Amino acid sequence: MTTAPMFSKVALIGFGLIGGSIARGARMQGLAGEIVATARSAATRARVAELGVVDRVVETNAEAVKDADLVILCIPVGACGEAAQEIAHNLKPGAIVSDVGSVKAAVVRAMAEHLPSTVHFVPAHPVAGTENSGPDSGFAELFINRWCILTPPDGTDADATEKLAAFWRGLGANVEIMTPEHHDLVLAVTSHLPHLIAYTIVGTAEELEGVTRSEVLKFSAGGFRDFTRIAASDPTMWRDVFLNNKDAVLEMLGEFQEDLSKLTRAIRRGDGEGLFEHFSRTRTIRRGILDIGQDEAAPDFGRKQPQLAKKAAE
Numbered sequence: 001m002t003t004a005p006m007f008s009k010v011a012l013i014g015f016g017l018i019g020g021s022i023a024r025g026a027r028m029q030g031l032a033g034e035i036v037a038t039a040r041s042a043a044t045r046a047r048v049a050e051l052g053v054v055d056r057v058v059e060t061n062a063e064a065v066k067d068a069d070l071v072i073l074c075i076p077v078g079a080c081g082e083a084a085q086e087i088a089h090n091l092k093p094g095a096i097v098s099d100v101g102s103v104k105a106a107v108v109r110a111m112a113e114h115l116p117s118t119v120h121f122v123p124a125h126p127v128a129g130t131e132n133s134g135p136d137s138g139f140a141e142l143f144i145n146r147w148c149i150l151t152p153p154d155g156t157d158a159d160a161t162e163k164l165a166a167f168w169r170g171l172g173a174n175v176e177i178m179t180p181e182h183h184d185l186v187l188a189v190t191s192h193l194p195h196l197i198a199y200t201i202v203g204t205a206e207e208l209e210g211v212t213r214s215e216v217l218k219f220s221a222g223g224f225r226d227f228t229r230i231a232a233s234d235p236t237m238w239r240d241v242f243l244n245n246k247d248a249v250l251e252m253l254g255e256f257q258e259d260l261s262k263l264t265r266a267i268r269r270g271d272g273e274g275l276f277e278h279f280s281r282t283r284t285i286r287r288g289i290l291d292i293g294q295d296e297a298a299p300d301f302g303r304k305q306p307q308l309a310k311k312a313a314e
């Protein structure tokens with residue numbers, strides 16, 4: 001017996017790392033009857049068609065959303081308000097409209113003002129990604145055992161929220177619900193600040209006098225190499241993240257600068273005890289994070305999604 005897909009038609013606005021991964025995962029798991037994607041340039045449309053992971057690829061966002069039960073904006077956060085305006089008049093009543101933006105409060109504000117009251121707006125952020133972008137960068141397993149945070153505004157239809165949560169679980173993610181403001185504060189420290197540090201340190205190393213660029217690469221083992229991976233992330237996406245989560249990032253940056261000053265003082269004064277104590281504390285935090293990861297995500301997923309769990313284990 002075959003079961004009906006969760007959504008008859010899914011429209012993906014933007015087909016890069018995240019849109020492409022959703023398309024591949026949804027197709028693999030049979031979550032959508034039809035998947036339509038948009039790509040603005042003819043070259044990208046041709047490439048998306050060639051990849052064969054969507055049923056149709058169209059030029060305009062307004063055309064893609066016609067008759068769709070689920071619409072997901074997979075574009076930089078700074079473009080979401082305008083895209084919501086473009087699609088608003090073509091949305092099917094009762095459709096779920098969502099996004100995947102790395103910032104929530106500003107995106108929710110920018111989109112909500114354009115969306116009609118006949119649709120269910122359920123913003124989302126899959127906390128999973130890589131430094132790559134574009135139509136070839138996506139993969140079906142990206143969301144497996146990763147978190148997807150939903151930030152439904154007050155009064156959002158509970159069934160619509162649950163339906164979107166079920167879609168993300170179908171892609172392998174664990175779902176958590178919180179307010180947009182809390183999301184932005186948490187992600188400012190766990191994702192946005194680390195990216196800013198990586199962008200800074202790679203720039204600093206590059207500009208050093210007395211150390212050549214080839215030496216920076218040649219002698220970078222694990223630590224610095226990881227920073228260079230993060231610093232290779234998409235400039236448009238990250239420009240928009242910092243412009244749209246300004247307050248939370250500046251707050252976390254203030255905390256960070258204070259802590260950096262404390263460590264700077266400890267080094268200057270030769271305070272070995274202070275340094276040792278700090279490093280011991282952060283080691284405990286890291287080990288705690290690993291324990292949470294194992295307890296909460298993997299076993300549960302293994303029971304519910306054997307096909308994806310097998311992929312994840314490969």
Ligand SMILES: NC(=O)c1ccc[n+]([C@@H]2O[C@H](COP(=O)([O-])OP(=O)(O)OC[C@H]3O[C@@H](n4cnc5c(N)ncnc54)[C@H](O)[C@@H]3O)[C@@H](O)[C@H]2O)c1
Nearest residue numbers: 014016017018074075076077079101102128129130133134
């Ligand atoms: N990259 C990550 O690690 C990651 C993780 C989670 C969430 N996100 C969020 O997902 C979103 C997409 O990021 P990505 O990594 O997939 O980027 P990407 O650059 O790989 O893809 C975005 C695509 O959207 C297209 N696009 C831009 N503006 C558009 C518009 N107005 N209409 C239609 N298409 C448009 C671009 O041409 C591009 O093909 C961003 O909001 C980002 O914050 C990214």
Ligand SMILES: O=C(O)C(=O)C[C@]1(C(=O)O)C=C[C@@H](O)C=C1
Nearest residue numbers: 102126127128129130131190191
């Ligand atoms: O692993 C990476 O390359 C990422 O940067 C992924 C990452 C993150 O910071 O964790 C980046 C931005 C997204 O909004 C979510 C995930």
